[in-house]
Amino acid sequence: MLSASLMPGNGAKACTNIIVTRGASKDNSCIVSYAADSHVLYGELYYHPAADWKPGALLNITEWDTARPMGSIAQVPHTYKTVGNMNEHQLIIAETTWGGREELLDTTAVMDYGSLIYVTLQRARTAREAIKVIVDLVNEYGYASEGESFSIADRDEAWVMDLIGKGVDLRDGKNLRKGMVWVARRVPDGYICSHANQARITTFPLDDPENCLYAPDVISFAREMGFYEGADEDFDFSAAYCPYDFGTVRACDARTWSAFNTLCDGVFTYEKDGVTVTEKASDYYDYITGENLAHRMPLFVRPARKLGVKDVADMMRDHFEGTPLDMTTDIGAGGNALPYRWRPMGFSYNGWNYINERAIATQQTGFWFVAQARHDLPDMIGGLLWFGTDDAATSYLTPIYSNTDAVPECFREGNGSMLEYSSTASFWINNRVTNHCYKAYNIMAPTVREAIDKFENSQIDEKVKAMDAAALEAYNRILPKAEKKASSSKDYFAPVRKMLTDYSVSTAQNQFDAWVALEQLLVVKFIDGNVKAQDADGNFIHSKYSERMPAGLVQPGYTDKWKEAVVRDHGDVIRER
Template identity: 25%
Template structure:
């Protein structure tokens, strides 16, 4: 058969593997405007997979236009090096599947994002007991390529999960366990997948519909639990029960099969690596349910598949689901010695924080809490699908590069024909002001110098732009609809493309201006006021001076004796005594302080 040139689909190879992602669904009944939303963070230090002529280590989003193909042609399926397993054959192409005569246009990056028919996707990697290697012609699909194939061929969420399941059944699955979300304006489905064994090509999958009115969240662990045969809202591979029993994971005597505990050991990396993120979202949107941050084990049923929020969520609240470092909770990353004097919520990964399988009974030396807004986030987005708007106008992707907490979400309409150069041309290995990713990543990195002072300035800029985008959304879409009715789809797409590109480019320019102003205002420990042209030096907070041992510095000549005083207290005052009696004075008042 005719084989299309490899330029149709080329994958980029990322040097550093994905660390793990967070993804969610807000169904129409849970949103203020009655629309469907899907969110995804790609926490991998860079882009993981699809690139279309991309070189290594890119951080970008690309638009794949709709395309016509010769009858009888085939589509190559390429190996994903970030699947967490090997490709023993070493070939980039794992095989071919029949091509359609027409495929849909869509946004994609590490995984498929959204297509022209408002079909949305989200993803996270999960722990699975079996993670088979790729095998040419036998195990051909990992979730990244699977999500792209589904977006180019499906219009509804139900079609999407059925196609994904069929592709897994027909061509096999390799790599780590995975969760994919597919949602259209009416329905949202979650499909989870993994290998069934290492010796053959058996692969397993289950899918579940998200009930309307609820919010679903996944964060690097399977979220589907009991499989109910005959339930129209649950689908699964025909071999599920057979393979589970053959592997000794489940017995027919148990009747109910718990997908999570059957095919997985639960969380990745360490306890609460996944569950604390699920708790954080549920705790913020539904505080009335008093979800506990603590659970008994990795298979806890403390957090249901999805929850009803206490009130319908608006756009800003939905964006904020990703902007979280556990502020104000038991896992708060903005407090304590590790956050430094200025409440820096980001942590350099310790050697036991790596995204590796956590086994039951394993006790590692330690770990940081794993936040939703992680410093190694390459990008995040919130897609929005509107049932009352036609396809060129209805699909909207709010896209943000780098860390969600400090990024700014810009609107990318699914009816556009192209994206800004700076969005499609990012390279993490080379600083470049023509890259959108670098503008946002630079701002967050500079903010870590004096986070508690700088973050409010970033937040102000973020809110200014996002509020502007939201406020003019109705006007833009009304104009787009008028053009659609008056001049047709092509003219409507051109209008939306112009707005999308101009808005995104203006935002990137504004963010570079912000970065430049922060460099000037916050340098060498000072804070420069461009209005008064004066610089202040706020120094460190008193608790930091105490914890850092500032009081043991050379404030008297008898430093050796000073250093011997146990639990010396920082008092933030200057006193005077007779020359030569400084040590005795400090010792006397230190003892008095301790007694009080």
């Protein structure tokens, strides 16, 4: 039977996060990646300007997954600007859903997990503040969703937080247990963390508030509910509130393993009881394949090298390539090494149940990002959200500064939907590109990946650095005047934000136009299973007699794995006599 986290649903219940601390990054920034994976979620960039609110103002809460009205909460006097999952103070919050014990779902609560993220981004400046805001909101209004893992980072620290509600007391049908049980652990500097729809925090220090925070009743409530009987120091949050099984490990924790495996060059190095431990990633094959569910992976590991945005972005494009779970090599990949399996993930045949692999990159992504909280730049400039839509493996990330004052039209909320095609929307052009590739993946996807790498590398290596320098020069020029007249209502930094906004919008729109052209190229170059030749400048090679007739046309055919399967199934009929 498929686990709850594998079953189809409306929400973003199949997501992946990677967390990189300052000491593990190339540029002294905290990095968080996120893929919002859902079959019904439309890819767009949420934007809320900073605002002041009158006493008594209320905020209506709408469930992020379903648009269902949940109720209202008291508004705060001032809310911060948010762009996607980042705010103007470089705070980042992302998530993955893990379900957990069904009896802990609170059907009377107001705050769903998505609203909890976006409301917190409007109210908190730092990761520690965010944890407090999350806890306070849930304690006052209840938690209406399943179990979640949150990635929470600012310019200094990165945290991972596991949480789940307390359910409804069925003795009288009223919620006598409003709130949640939770644990938050700071990712040690120089380390990385990852989570993918499975609660990751097991045991945790009980007296280290600098690095670990938790609900005061996180252990006693588990005892009350019959989830745990042992000593406090042996309490395992994940085992108590999110019991793992074959499905959650194979389809969820396996993605975390793959991220660690690649970013650590196949070696897990971590601290345990004050001792440095070094293990091979392959030692955990028994766990990720479901053979030994007790062999849990470490929560934090050291990467093999300092990581940058491109390292993390490319990790989000992973399909287990080069591992025993490689989705491009078995017959399920068809004749052109397609690293996807259409849903449902599980199927039964001849009395046996099977589950296809679920990689980090997946076809049903709404939007995804790699966010940077850059310690060495002021908040005005430091927050950078590399944002994209649809399948990460065949879509690009474009830089959006978190202090932008506008959203590019291609990402604008309301520009299309899952039921409404828009020719000006990033989500739809990326879907067109990737669905072309699904027909002949190993032939077509490399063309798309080449275009992705060219754009992202030029932004990372050159253009963003130039924009940072120009914005910082303007910021430093304005800063003395702004500090001198701090009581003034004048917006001294408006010119800086305009620079950042113009850059974010124009870069996104120009790349959108480039992707429209790429989609047209794919149609022409790969039509009908043929591949047209191009010269070094990208021009199609034509025949000696006509510029309208291609030359050098090739037909790549199929993989040997596919040929073997066809011969085994149908060879007696199609074999030459």
